[in-house]
Amino acid sequence: MEKRFKVYVYEEGELPIVHDGPCKDIYTSEGRFIHEMEHGNNRFRTSNPRAAHVYFMPFSVTWMVKYLYTPDTYNLTPLKQFVSDYVKLISIKHPFWNTTQGADHFMLSCHDWAPHASRGNSFLYNTSIRVLCNANSSEGFNPQRDVSLPEIHLYGGNVNPKLISPPPSNLSRPYLAFFAGGLHGPIRSILLQHWKGRDSDLRIYEYLPKDQDYYNSMLWSKFCLCPSGYEVASPRIVEAVYAECIPVILSDHYVLPFSDVLKWEAFSIQVDISEIPRLKEILLGVSEDKYLMLKEGLRAVRKHFVLNQPVKKFDMFHMILHSVWLRRLNLRVG
Numbered sequence: 001m002e003k004r005f006k007v008y009v010y011e012e013g014e015l016p017i018v019h020d021g022p023c024k025d026i027y028t029s030e031g032r033f034i035h036e037m038e039h040g041n042n043r044f045r046t047s048n049p050r051a052a053h054v055y056f057m058p059f060s061v062t063w064m065v066k067y068l069y070t071p072d073t074y075n076l077t078p079l080k081q082f083v084s085d086y087v088k089l090i091s092i093k094h095p096f097w098n099t100t101q102g103a104d105h106f107m108l109s110c111h112d113w114a115p116h117a118s119r120g121n122s123f124l125y126n127t128s129i130r131v132l133c134n135a136n137s138s139e140g141f142n143p144q145r146d147v148s149l150p151e152i153h154l155y156g157g158n159v160n161p162k163l164i165s166p167p168p169s170n171l172s173r174p175y176l177a178f179f180a181g182g183l184h185g186p187i188r189s190i191l192l193q194h195w196k197g198r199d200s201d202l203r204i205y206e207y208l209p210k211d212q213d214y215y216n217s218m219l220w221s222k223f224c225l226c227p228s229g230y231e232v233a234s235p236r237i238v239e240a241v242y243a244e245c246i247p248v249i250l251s252d253h254y255v256l257p258f259s260d261v262l263k264w265e266a267f268s269i270q271v272d273i274s275e276i277p278r279l280k281e282i283l284l285g286v287s288e289d290k291y292l293m294l295k296e297g298l299r300a301v302r303k304h305f306v307l308n309q310p311v312k313k314f315d316m317f318h319m320i321l322h323s324v325w326l327r328r329l330n331l332r333v334g
Contacts, residue, residue: 024157083120267297
């Protein structure tokens with residue numbers, strides 16, 4: 001892929017909604033990818049559209065929400081209209097969209113509303129490659145065509161120093177499991193109802209006590225619970241990977257990132273929502289040998305979830321493009 005794969009980035013559109021994106025906090029994945037494609041020194045971008053395998057539409061749904069959305073209205077029409085107008089613009093100026101009806105084009109966004117914005121053009125929604133954090137298979141996400149994007153929350157744009165070098169693997173972790181988060185969606189409600197403040201081994205909080213540190217709690221726990229909120233993705237999964245705290249996925253219909261090539265069962269545990277009342281029993285049932293194997297798996301996959309500047313082979317930027325490449329290989333352009 002690295003020697004052959006070429007991406008053409010459309011130059012149409014104006015700042016700030018196009019050619020820019022958030023590079024810190026909750027939607028970091030979106031802005032960092034856009035910036036790397038626009039300004040990075042990578043071998044994938046080509047200035048010759050006829051040499052490209054795929055075409056990237058570098059608009060930011062997060063910036064659409066910031067600049068076009070009227071707060072508290074829940075009216076997403078301006079977002080869909082912008083997407084509609086953008087596709088119309090590139091399809092008039094260039095022949096490439098019309099050749100495949102957008103099947104070799106892709107967009108990327110980490111905002112919860114990106115799937116709704118993509119409905120601005122029916123071919124974008126149904127035919128193009130959508131790289132989305134909100135990878136919900138019950139809401140139109142198609143894992144054969146779309147790409148699940150990891151959600152990464154970088155406060156101030158950087159990984160918390162405590163997560164850069166987790167403790168040695170032979171250091172004891174005194175807590176069985178940890179979660180701290182508000183009532184945000186039905187799965188968290190079930191988790192908190194059954195386990196909030198009920199067991200000293202499962203440190204489950206709606207609000208983290210002021211005398212405790214969030215990242216220390218992850219580093220001191222064997223398992224980190226990663227329940228979905230109102231949408232399926234959670235930045236806790238990547239934080240758990242960084243902390244070498246085994247992610248426990250509590251979600252319905254979530255297509256996990258890079259699952260084309262990563263065996264999630266080798267470094268995480270998935271628990272059905274119906275099994276939340278048995279959570280402690282399930283986690284205690286993980287043998288020490290399996291736990292150590294899962295930790296080894298976390299160390300092996302960590303590099304795939306890191307946003308480097310400049311980018312490095314096998315990092316998240318490369319994993320995203322590899323996922324797009326795999327889907328492009330499934331497309332036969334006449």
